[in-house]
Amino acid sequence: MKTRRDFLRTAGASLLGAAAVSRAAQGAVPEAPTQARPETQPPLAPPNGRPYNPVATLNGWTLPWRMKDSWKEFHLVAEPVVRQLAPGMRAHLWGYNGQSPGPTIEVVEGDKVRIFVTNKLPEHTTIHWHGQRLPNGMDGVGGLNQPQIPVGKTYVYEFVARRPGTFMYHPHADEMVQMAMGMMGSWVTHPKDAGFMRVDRDFVFLLSNYDIEPGSHTPKITTMTDFNLFTFNSRVFPGIDPLVARRNDRVRIRIGNLTMTSHPIHLHGHEFEVAGTDGGWVPRSARWPEVTTDVAVGQMRAIEFIANEPGDWAFHCHKSHHTMNPMGHSVPTMIGVDHRGIAERIIRLVPEYMVMGERGMADMGEMEMPLPDNTLPMMTGTGPFGAIEMGGMFTVVKVREGLARNDYRDPGWYKHPPGTVAYALDGPAPAAARAAPAGRTGSATMKVRKPTGHRGH
Numbered sequence: 307m308k309t310r311r312d313f314l315r316t317a318g319a320s321l322l323g324a325a326a327v328s329r330a331a332q333g334a335v336p337e338a339p340t341q342a343r344p345e346t347q348p349p350l351a352p353p354n355g356r357p358y359n360p361v362a363t364l365n366g367w368t369l370p371w372r373m374k375d376s377w378k379e380f381h382l383v384a385e386p387v388v389r390q391l392a393p394g395m396r397a398h399l400w401g402y403n404g405q406s407p408g409p410t411i412e413v414v415e416g417d418k419v420r421i422f423v424t425n426k427l428p429e430h431t432t433i434h435w436h437g438q439r440l441p442n443g444m445d446g447v448g449g450l451n452q453p454q455i456p457v458g459k460t461y462v463y464e465f466v467a468r469r470p471g472t473f474m475y476h477p478h479a480d481e482m483v484q485m486a487m488g489m490m491g492s493w494v495t496h497p498k499d500a501g502f503m504r505v506d507r508d509f510v511f512l513l514s515n516y517d518i519e520p521g522s523h524t525p526k527i528t529t530m531t532d533f534n535l536f537t538f539n540s541r542v543f544p545g546i547d548p549l550v551a552r553r554n555d556r557v558r559i560r561i562g563n564l565t566m567t568s569h570p571i572h573l574h575g576h577e578f579e580v581a582g583t584d585g586g587w588v589p590r591s592a593r594w595p596e597v598t599t600d601v602a603v604g605q606m607r608a609i610e611f612i613a614n615e616p617g618d619w620a621f622h623c624h625k626s627h628h629t630m631n632p633m634g635h636s637v638p639t640m641i642g643v644d645h646r647g648i649a650e651r652i653i654r655l656v657p658e659y660m661v662m663g664e665r666g667m668a669d670m671g672e673m674e675m676p677l678p679d680n681t682l683p684m685m686t687g688t689g690p691f692g693a694i695e696m697g698g699m700f701t702v703v704k705v706r707e708g709l710a711r712n713d714y715r716d717p718g719w720y721k722h723p724p725g726t727v728a729y730a731l732d733g734p735a736p737a738a739a740r741a742a743p744a745g746r747t748g749s750a751t752m753k754v755r756k757p758t759g760h761r762g763h
C-alpha cells in the first residue's frame with residue numbers, strides 16, 4: 307500500500323483554499339492511502355474507537371482513518387485510475403484512492419466523521435453521501451448544497467453518522483459522466499451495540515456497468531442502456547473473488563446498485579432474508595424468505611443467511627445477459643438452421659468464416675479464438691467439471707467446514723462426497739411414450755430465419 311504523503315508534503319498545503327477548508331483542517335490533512343490491487347483485502351479491524359465487526363469488501367478494501375480530537379478523519383482523492391476488470395482486461399476509469407470503486411468507509415453509529423475530498427480529476431466534482439442523515443450543506447449536490455469542488459482543491463465534509471446501516475457515496479456533479487466512469491464507493495455505519503444484528507461474515511459490494519468497446523479502455527459515457535460489462539465492484543467473472551464462509555456462519559451480503567437497471571441477485575443452495583435496505587434494518591416480523599432479491603437502481607439490500615450447506619454455490623444476477631462479457635447483440639439466432647451448405651460456399655470466399663450457433667452457443671465457452679486486445683471472452687471460467695460458461699455478474703459462495711474465523715482465502719474447489727454429484731446414465735435411456743399430435747401429421751414448421759429490422763432489443 308502506498309501513501310500520498312509525498313504529494314501532501316509538497317502540494318497539500320497549497321491545495322487548501324481558505325474558502326474550501328473549515329476550522330477542521332488546522333494542521334495537516336490526513337494521509338490518503340491508495341490501493342492498486344484488485345483482490346479482496348482482509349477486513350480492517352478497528353485500531354481505535356468503538357469496536358465492531360469489520361466488513362469484507364469484495365475485490366476491494368476499507369479506507370484507514372485517523373482519530374483527531376474525537377473526529378474520525380478520512381481522506382478521499384478523486385482521480386483517474388486503471389482497474390483490471392478480470393485478467394486480460396484493464397479499464398481506464400475514474401475512482402478514488404487508486405481504485406474504482408473507491409475504498410469502503412466504515413464508522414460507528416454516533417461517530418463524528420470528517421472526510422477530506424481532494425479533486426485530482428480533469429473536471430470539478432462533489433461527493434454525495436447516499437442515504438445518510440446529515441446537515442443539508444453536507445449532502446454533496448453540486449450547486450444545490452455546495453459549490454463544485456474545483457480541480458486541484460480539497461473540500462471537507464463533517465457530520466455525525468447518526469444511523470447504522472449500509473450506504474453508498476458517489477458524485478452529484480456531471481453525474482452521468484462521473485458515474486459511467488466508475489466513481490462510487492460503499493459506506494457502512496456499524497451499530498453502537500456491537501451485538502446488534504451481529505453476523506460472522508459481512509460482505510459488501512456495488513453493482514456497476516460499463517460500455518467498453520473491445521480493443522478500447524475507456525467507457526462510452528453516453529451509453530444509456532446497452533452496456534457490455536456488468537460488474538460486482540468493477541470486476542467481472544472470472545475476476546470476481548469467491549465469498550468464503552465457514553459452515554454455519556451467519557453471513558450478510560450488502561449489495562448496492564449504481565447501474566442503469568435493476569439486478570435480481572440470486573443465491574443457490576440457501577434461502578436468505580432481506581435484513582436491511584438503504585433505509586435501515588428491516589424488522590424481523592417484516593422479513594420473508596427469498597432465493598432472489600431484486601436490487602433496483604439506487605438501492606441497497608443487505609441479505610442474511612446461515613451458510614449451512616457445504617459446497618460451491620453460484621451467486622449471480624439472474625438477468626442472463628448480465629452474466630456475459632462483451633458480445634455483439636446483432637448476431638442472428640441460428641439454432642435449428644442448417645446452414646452448412648451455405649457455410650461451405652462462404653468459406654470459399656472468406657476462409658476464416660465460422661459457423662456459429664447452430665446448436666446453441668455453449669461452444670463459445672470452450673472456443674479459443676483470437677480476441678481484440680483488451681477484451682474478454684463472452685463466457686469463460688473453468689470449474690472442476692469444465693467450462694463454466696459465465697461472465698459478468700457471477701461468482702461463487704464457498705461454504706466450508708472448519709475455516710478460521712477470519713480466513714477469507716479461496717479454499718479451492720469443493721470436494722464432493724462420493725455419490726453426491728449428478729452422473730451419466732450407462733446405456734440408452736428408455737424411450738418415453740409420447741401422445742400423437744392431434745390433427746395433421748408431419749411437421750410444417752418453417753426452418754428459416756426471416757429478416758427483421760430489429761437490431762437492438
Ligand SMILES: [Cu+2]
Nearest residue numbers: 569623625628
Ligand atoms: Cu443484472
